Amino acid sequence: MTLLDLPAATGRATPAPDSSRPHDHEYQVTGPGPYWDTEPLRYLDERGAPAEGGLRVDPALLEPERLLAAYRALRLARAFDTEATNLVMQGHLAVYPSCRGQEACQAAAALALRPEDWLLPTYRDTAALAVRGIDPVEALTLLRGSWHCGYDAKKWRTAPQCTPLATQAPHAVGLGLGAKLAGDPVVALCLLGDGATSEGDFHEACNSAAVYQTPTVFLIQNNQYAISVPLHKQTRARALSDKAIGYGMPGVRVDGNDVIAVLQVLGEAFERARSGGGPTLIEAVTYRVRPHTNADDANRYREQAEVEAWLARDPLDRLAAFLRASGHLDDSLDEQIGRDCERYAESMRAQLALEPDVAPAEMFEHVYAVPTRQLAEQRAMVEAGEDA
Amino acid sequence: MTLLDLPAATGRATPAPDSSRPHDHEYQVTGPGPYWDTEPLRYLDERGAPAEGGLRVDPALLEPERLLAAYRALRLARAFDTEATNLVMQGHLAVYPSCRGQEACQAAAALALRPEDWLLPTYRDTAALAVRGIDPVEALTLLRGSWHCGYDAKKWRTAPQCTPLATQAPHAVGLGLGAKLAGDPVVALCLLGDGATSEGDFHEACNSAAVYQTPTVFLIQNNQYAISVPLHKQTRARALSDKAIGYGMPGVRVDGNDVIAVLQVLGEAFERARSGGGPTLIEAVTYRVRPHTNADDANRYREQAEVEAWLARDPLDRLAAFLRASGHLDDSLDEQIGRDCERYAESMRAQLALEPDVAPAEMFEHVYAVPTRQLAEQRAMVEAGEDA
Amino acid sequence: MTTTTSETRPAAPAAPKTQTVTLAKALNTALADAMAADDRVVVFGEDVAELGGVFRITDGLAARFGSERCFDTPLAEASILGTAIGMAMYGFRPVVEMQFDAFAYPSFEQLVSHLAKMRNRTRGALPMPVVVRIPYGGGIGGVEHHSDSSEAYIAHTPGIQVVTPSTVEDAYWLLRSAVASPDPVVFFEPKRLYWSKAAVTLPVTTGPIGTAAVRRQGRDATLIAYGQSVPVALEAAQHGAELGYDLEVVDLRSLVPFDDATVAASVERTGRAIVVHEASGFAGFGAEVAARVSERCFYRLEAPVLRVTGLDLPYPPPKMEHWYLPSADRILDAVERAMAA
């Protein structure tokens, strides 16, 4: 075969291209660049004053009641997280992944939901469960190790906390699609970490949600780390919110330590979802102040100075400063909230210090609606061993 | 617990936000819109004339030798595809997924490669293998059903044709990373369909390639369909090339029926990859003229008129028109190429009409480097059955 | 949304008329009847709506029930199954199609870590009435990745039911039962049998999930098979009769739950057992069957339980699959060995 050989040239030369004509289509759509190029949306600046040129916020969000509710939720999340951190150190939990520093996301996620909305949390979002109103003992059941999920997932419209990363994202699509087909004004809010955005399930879910136009909101808490892996080893995207472009859905980058801003962008996303506008991808820029879990040693991979810099942007301090400056918060109210938090933590302590009741029956009861004969035999064997 | 109850409001009302101030950050980064909003890059217009405001092309590409080599490659791809389509109808192949209409991508992919570069083809890219120089019988072995891969994958630096969609994409990352770590100026070219972009593996591969900055080029042949599923059910992205943004890599959208344009953008991507500039995502907009495979009935899901419209943009006709207009091609050369093609097809026909030799030994020989005892026993059993 | 079926049993058959139908048509009818009976049933997957599926099992469903009840998905199997899980959480009863067995692998994590476990971890709050339809098996001249049999992977995963019909009647009824089940079912469709036919009256009722069926009675040995290995076992039994072997054939039908009673009763009668399936033998489902039978029928067995299965190598290309697949001949070789023991 000579087909691929070069033939002898025939005819005249091709006219030289006009190299002075610029590209009509600039096709390096986005050059790789450092992640922090893009300033996230914020309402408050890092000291808690209204940010210059900041996000425009729904006035209702700024009503004192709403602001104080947000503040209380932040304090609750902090108190919960602090107590859970104590409990794990005392051996009352199997493991605890702290959300310290991420309380604005935790609080806003829970506050943005209506009772009929679905929440899909990860292992790190136990404080959000508490703010949603779930009993802390039930919320901590997974991490205590007495069952996989302690709360009534259907009643609370809250999926069990998800550990296999990003696998809950397609569930949020299915919930949204279910709501859409049923004609219910219900939104599914999926919480994810920055690391989880690298998983295939994240991609498939975002893409499907956009194609189906489901009422699903993906909230990425970009806390800068996936265990030890910093964001720049996770992605070369300019911003995680840029990923929305590839799905044809709105993408938002918000200051995750500014609860007002997070509430605002969540509110808009929920509103859009409820009114048929489809899914939204939100990246909340925040920081995991503690190690990945109590078992992790963060000194192996990051400097204390970096942590200090983020502590200065503490979400509680920022809102407190704003509330104090606007006269909604004074020492006496703050102390009262502190006492409420202390009582809440005491109750957690009292309940979780007790050894939980467990019985082998529970392992067998819900494998299937009706246990197989083989499972019934195994149950009898285990229970006989217990009696012996 | 009263922590989440609303407290009585304290202090004065929050100042109303300044609603006249526009958002500083417009966060609906990209609104959903019809896919065809964005015109792909092209050098030739649909009739084969230089496109107005078209792509600027490397002068070397426009040398008559190069242009005629491209034309011969297109004709070869067409001849190959036509003959394979005949062969499958005559029962000499198990199945054949035609690339009719996509020959510009097939030819350009093969021509862009140096011998040391790696190609990762799919089931639809057999013509690209032929253009790369692989013997057509070896190239068609998978689809003939006599072995999984008929060519020497290592010698040809060509992976076996991949059927599980998008699973070859991470391999292209690994090959690129291998080349990078070894310091070799080698590029891995991964071919993918539009449908495959919905798979998790596509996402994970693109993201990893960008993070590692591997010399990998992802070429999506967007032929508008994944079997029966049209692009708008596959993605809501404005363009598949937009997905590059979420990976922080260059993304290019090119007219996949304009072989000059495809060669140009591939050349730039290869050049960037070889010089340490990392991966590129290219979307080539084209059309699958025939059904998904010989077993498919495309009338179930698309109109003939749509096919006709695309036939008018035939990649061969476009280049032929350009070559004739610029005097590089005349009837006599065209006929000579036609005769070469006919000989090529005849040889395919003659070889593939024969029943291939197969022996059970082959099944056992490469499961492991050294067969296990159990496999040796099974081989003996099968061979004994054959002898019986 | 209204419910017209109970949780555990499909609606009672109505308006019978006998026809010659293919197994594919029986599946199609089962889906249509299930969708008609319960509007929480939704069907989705790759190419299932406009095209009716590459095997046409979902043909006509989108036209009849609308694009909200039957729709095409993006090409993303993990997300197909994950979406089904979310819809089940919302109260739907999704039936999803995986186009070929090997193309279900991307959904493996969703299946093992969520579908199988969701009821359990939520103490019953979020049951998973999901059916995953998977055409499986070879012998159809399919290239790489189009002839896998992955039942062993799934059957090892507690929380899932695994079902596979071999007859037109069971195709209908097991699929109805799967859709009506409160728990997830992986429904393996023997794709080589899609075009097998029987004169049946649809709707038809057979046994419930969890029961095996004796397809042929015999006294010398029991052939235990499922899916498209059942006709092969029956063929072997027929040839065997000519050679003087009186072979019983048990069609497992339901791999999980496993019908120990029927299987053990048969082997207790015959004293010999041979397990047949297409998947590779090593750590295949036949190992479980052989282990159970060997344990339960220990004192009755007159010969070791033998396995006639696919070879322990990647599924071969079309021109070689006849060497790979369990054939009537290979089964009869095993029968001879068992009878000689």
Next chain:
Amino acid sequence: MTTTTSETRPAAPAAPKTQTVTLAKALNTALADAMAADDRVVVFGEDVAELGGVFRITDGLAARFGSERCFDTPLAEASILGTAIGMAMYGFRPVVEMQFDAFAYPSFEQLVSHLAKMRNRTRGALPMPVVVRIPYGGGIGGVEHHSDSSEAYIAHTPGIQVVTPSTVEDAYWLLRSAVASPDPVVFFEPKRLYWSKAAVTLPVTTGPIGTAAVRRQGRDATLIAYGQSVPVALEAAQHGAELGYDLEVVDLRSLVPFDDATVAASVERTGRAIVVHEASGFAGFGAEVAARVSERCFYRLEAPVLRVTGLDLPYPPPKMEHWYLPSADRILDAVERAMAA
């Protein structure tokens, strides 16, 4: 790149000194020695470089060999394994870590459809000298998805070798052997034994992949176990001795290839066999062992082969796992039943 090892055997041991080392340290040393011996060996996965892995098995490798030989990956298991496959195509010998057993599931398709088949489909042109390290098993108080045992899924996949050590010595040598193997190895690390210790001289040589080891000799029955079930079987054997049972313990060590000779020889000696593993019993790897032993030792067996395994339910939470796991007590119950048969 230069090669200093042969394809099939790791480099010969050099410069011995006896120390008390943990199984984790033996694995770490094996990786370091393999990387020193062959610069085609690269190690990557989630958190393996800066952190040294959540179990510290890769501790110090990045510092010693540089960030091109040991690096952190994005969080994407399919792509981790797929990248390893591509690197192997290029001529490297990648060793990848899956952080926990259940988190390897996203890579299942890459494993089944590519890693296992690449050598075969390319007629040997593209061998896959890849090691997939997976910490597996329970008993460490891990929450959901942190205690799975998935060896049955992998062992059923032709083309892969499956290995799991139970001793410090085997941890070292099997990992060296796995890295040196021309074919892919899934290397299951018994995570509960990471901190078990032995006085050993590294480097140490034990048996090749494909061979089982008799860990204790006995005449009454054979306990067949692997990974972290081996110490449990040994514990049972010790208690058994007090009760008058003389139990043999076989450590399979290599599930694929399977050492029929050692296993059958032991059962031929004892006449009784009990298989022990943590994974759910149904269609678990123990089924294959039981089926093989029942077939091969049919005439010698004095009792049915019994299985003592994890229960057929999703791995339970920490406070309940003691009921799920095979214990010395449950093994001894089975021994009693076997002896009474």
